[in-house]
Amino acid sequence: MFTNDELKKYAETLWWGLSTARTKPYEPGDFVLLRFDPDALPLAEAMFDLLMEKGINPIPRQNLSSNMELSFYGKGSEAQLTAIPSGDREFIGGLNGLISLIAPASLTHLQDIDSKRIGQAAVARKFMRDIMEKREQSGDFGWTLCIYPTPALAEAAKLSMADFKAQVVKACYLDDDNPPERWNDIFKEAEKVKAWLNNLTIEHLRIQSKDTDLIVVPGEQRRWLGVSGHNIPSFEIFLSPDWRGTEGVYYADQPSFRSGNFVEGVRLTFEKGVAVKTEAKTGGDFVAKQLTLDDGANRLGEFSLTDRRFSKINAFMANTLFDENFGGPQGNCHVAVGASYADTFSGDQSTLDEGLKRELGFNDSALHWDLVNTQQKTVTATLKGGEELVIYTDGEFQYE
Secondary structure, eight states, rough: OOOOOHHHHHHHHHHHHHHHSSSSSOTTTTTTEEEEEEGHEEEEEEHHHHHHHOOOOEEEEOOOOHHHHHHHHHOOOHHHOOOTTTTHHHHHTTEEEEEEEEOOOOOSSTTTTTHHHHHHHHHHHHHHHHHHHHHTTTTSSSSEEEEEOHHHHHHTOOOOHHHHHHHHHHHHTSSSOOHHHHHHHHHHHHHHHHHHHHHHHHHEEEEEEEEEEEEOOOOOOOEEESSSBSSOOOOOEEEEEGGGGGGEEEOSSSSSEEETTTEEEEEEEEEEEEEEEEOSSBBBHHHHHHHHHSSSTSEEEEEEEEOOTTTOOOOOOOOHHTTTTTTTTTTTEEEEEEOOOGGOOOGGEEEGHHHHHHTOOOOOOOOEEEEEEEESSEEEEEEESEEEEEEEEEEOOOOO
């Protein structure tokens, strides 16, 4: 699939992402979990080799195969679905980094499994994400992820393997002589956008497209983030809003694969911060079940915008990592129902405990599901004092 040179560049790009995502520099002896799907083994080997060269202690862990997942979620008892091996809490608490290589062999193998069973397993393991989030707040942990092309992804995206790989190569700048240097350029440009947005005193945002009319309230003590190295590729600029201020209708025109299910045309109606109505052209029952996973699953955890000038992605890729960064002719916005990102808190991260999160309207959930709108849209900010300012239109931030 990839040449040795491309694999090396991909690994170097992921190292840039991992290093950028953590506020403290990595040091020899740090432990980094290298988690990968079976089909991503060539990239996992290249990444393992690079980590060894850096003096890092890589911990390779292969994810469950599709057949293993089918067995686990299909045959597992409640006790098996929620069982946590002894030592897992301590293991996660000692990690300094995580690299995830996503290479699904199937996108639909779990379509006949009750999604509540999948959710049950996710809820039982939520504590791991909580531990990693707290360690990230202290600067002791960083993470990044990417996808590795597979026939299942290409087929779902209705692309040939060659065309699918080409999207990955251009999106991650693997055709550049020095991809990390190119990413640094994107990082610097994104810093300008974030600085501009963070200097605005935004009361609320109104997102309008053909099928969307949504109010999002950024909330107090928030900051816009993005192009932080967490995802490769990533061009989005995002924040975690005060979920309590969400009102109106959001429509995701881009399809989505999740937990072995295909959904399309998701429409969510929010009242007083809660999605009180869920609809979909395809997969409506699954959407409804996902949004009842826990108390926070039907609330907003993220709002994001991607500038078409940053992203070269111009095809549906059947994977959220790429699809939430779609550039195309009109860029995209996406919302995530479920968990918020604590690092969008603009104050001292060490003070952001559960009580303060609740007070500021940071949402908490085992779910985090990105739903993407690629329609032509206008995003208008109402500033404190009443002034209105268009911050995004025709796929571009209006910061220049």
